[in-house]
Amino acid sequence: MTQASADRHVVIVGASLAGTRAAEGLRNLGHTGRITLIGAESELPYDRPPLSKDLLTSDWSDESVESFRLATKASLEGAGIELELGVAAAGLDVAKRSVILADGTIISYDLVVIATGAAARPSPWRPGTGVYQLRTLEDSRAIAARLKLGEPVVVVGGGFIGTEIAAAAVGFGCDVTVVDPVSEPMARIVGPEIARSLVELHHRHGAQTRFGVGVADIQGKDGELTVILDDGTRLETSTAVVGIGSIASTEWLASSGLTLDNGVVTDGFLRAVGVDDVYAIGDVARWPHPGRGVQVRAEHWTNASDQARYVATAITQGVDEPYDSTDYVWSHQYDWKVHTIGWRHPGGSSTIVGDLAKGGKTAVIHSDANGDVCGAVTVNWPRGLNLARRLFASGESAETIVEKLGQLA
Ligand SMILES: Cc1cc2nc3c(=O)[nH]c(=O)nc-3n(C[C@H](O)[C@H](O)[C@H](O)COP(=O)(O)OP(=O)(O)OC[C@H]3O[C@@H](n4cnc5c(N)ncnc54)[C@H](O)[C@@H]3O)c2cc1C
Structure with missing residues (x-):
């Protein structure tokens, strides 16, 4: 169980998907204290999936870029979120509860949320x-x-x-x-x-x-x-x-004393191990994945967004259960839209529904070594994806999911 604390100063480092959603989530859930959002980029927060899709496949224009902003200056100011853009955090002093910026400014916090994501390897x-x-x-x-x-x-x-x-x-x-x-x-x-x-x-x-x-x-x-x-x-x-690939952006935390190992290592509640007032979320966090039983650093949009919501809830209301991931990723290539949920067990098996060769609606259901369903991939089949997600969430067997998808095809 984490304790709620609605009036403390929360400093969020990293002003992209995870950081911005955490800041907004805190306010939406009734956080009354100060929220400071620090970002190394001078850009207002923007979404990354379109960088390799929409923005590369169409004519680049400032209008198209604007449609992929995660927030506007007005919306953040309206929510009382203090923005520090264009300046990177250079250090974290856990004992003094302060973030040191590259320009020498020191920002004190009651709680800090690390959301510095990753950089291209x-x-x-x-x-x-x-x-x-x-x-x-x-x-x-x-x-x-x-x-x-x-x-x-x-x-x-x-x-x-x-x-x-x-x-x-x-x-x-x-x-x-x-x-x-x-x-x-x-x-x-x-x-x-x-x-x-x-x-x-x-x-x-x-x-x-x-x-x-x-x-x-x-x-x-x-x-x-x-x-x-x-x-x-x-x-x-x-x-x-x-x-x-990418590498987690943790170099600024080198002397913080936090456990860093391919990301900021957290407990199941996304708190940096051994430090209650430091959270890590999004691409930079490496947390114990309940389904897989190992520490995972996910680099997926949905995970960053879900972890932001989870931590905002933990800070404002407290949470009883550790974070559980939805493991959902997508890719668009030519006219194919590929979606994955869960994961594929290397020692497991897979069943195909549909005709992959024709590139039409297809799903592949993955089971682990015990035969339990652990993931699915769909191609060009939104209804199949939604059905698989529902059945997956309600704990149906691989056979049932395959059968029901077959009826839908
Ligand atoms: C080209 C591309 C396409 C993608 N497509 C998909 C997709 O189709 N589906 C999918 O699920 N996921 C996709 N992803 C992944 C998804 O975008 C990421 O999972 C998501 O952006 C993670 O958000 P984040 O806020 O944790 O980290 P990031 O988006 O990496 O943001 C971290 C922010 O922190 C800032 N920062 C870093 N260090 C500091 C510091 N010291 N001080 C202050 N600020 C700092 C960075 O400048 C950055 O703005 C894609 C990623 C890329 C790059």
């Missing part, structure tokens, strides 16, 4: 120019400008973000190659069945893949790059986009 290949990475609005703007040239693009990294960028580049007529040292890079998220179909989808649209071979080096400059693969292949390209 830096590219190990650094020619002077020509290598792009995607995490921020500025990154997306720069990549969009390159894709519009219609020149060759090599994407390093075949996960969701890399393949979404590849699909966007194909849309601009670019000659696209996706490289990844793993032979089925998307299988970890969606399972091998849908991973293979997604690769075929990319091939049908003209993208090439070089999976199972890594990158040794990238040489040259913007417009004249050579990507050298481990097997000696040289890919001449104009632009390289490196999407090789």
Whole structure:
């Protein structure tokens, strides 16, 4: 059980999805004390999924960017949320309960919520120019400008973000190659069945893949790059986009004494271990996942949003139960909309409903090693997704979910 405290000063570090939703949630749930929201970016909070989807596949415009803001200055001010944008937190003094900003300002708190998310894992290949990475609005703007040239693009990294960028580049007529040292890079998220179909989808649209071979080096400059693969292949390209995962933004906490291990390690109530007045939420938090029985750092929109709501509730009203995750992720590539709930157990089994080859409505239901359902993936099937989610939440067996989806198909 966490204790409610409606009038304390809550300082939230990180003004993106998790931080903004936590600040708004606190006010909506009746928090009467001060709320300060600190963000390293000078931009008003914005949503990241459109950075690799809507904003890369259409013509970039300031209006389209505005439609992906998470809040306006007026809405935050109206809620009495004090904004400190454009200045990073440089340290946390847990004993003195204060956040130290990069400009030297010290902000005292009663409770602090760490929501500093993650940054793109830096590219190990650094020619002077020509290598792009995607995490921020500025990154997306720069990549969009390159894709519009219609020149060759090599994407390093075949996960969701890399393949979404590849699909966007194909849309601009670019000659696209996706490289990844793993032979089925998307299988970890969606399972091998849908991973293979997604690769075929990319091939049908003209993208090439070089999976199972890594990158040794990238040489040259913007417009004249050579990507050298481990097997000696040289890919001449104009632009390289490196999407090789992310790292939790915890460097500012190095001397805080908090337990840092691939994120801020928390207890089940999302409190930094051993420190009651420090919470961590969103992509930066690594918490004990009740279903999986291990510490997890999820990098999903829904998790960041759900954890923000959970912590706002914990602070204003108290909570009895530890945080439980909905584990919901999506990806849009060409005309495919892929949604995943739960997870795939490496030692489990999967059942397909629908005809993946035709790319129509399809679902794959995953069971764990005991035969208990643990996840599902759907392609282009919103009603199937909703039904699977409902049945999943009510604890139905894999057989029942497969049967009912079959009736819906
Ligand atoms: C291109 C892209 C596409 C995505 N698509 C999907 C999708 O389709 N579906 C899905 O489920 N998820 C998707 N995600 C993931 C999703 O956007 C993240 O899970 C979500 O943004 C996490 O929110 P967050 O607030 O925890 O962290 P972040 O969004 O990383 O925000 C953290 C904020 O903290 C700031 N910050 C960092 N350090 C400091 C500091 N020291 N002081 C102050 N501020 C600091 C950062 O500048 C940033 O603004 C995507 C992510 C990206 C990058």
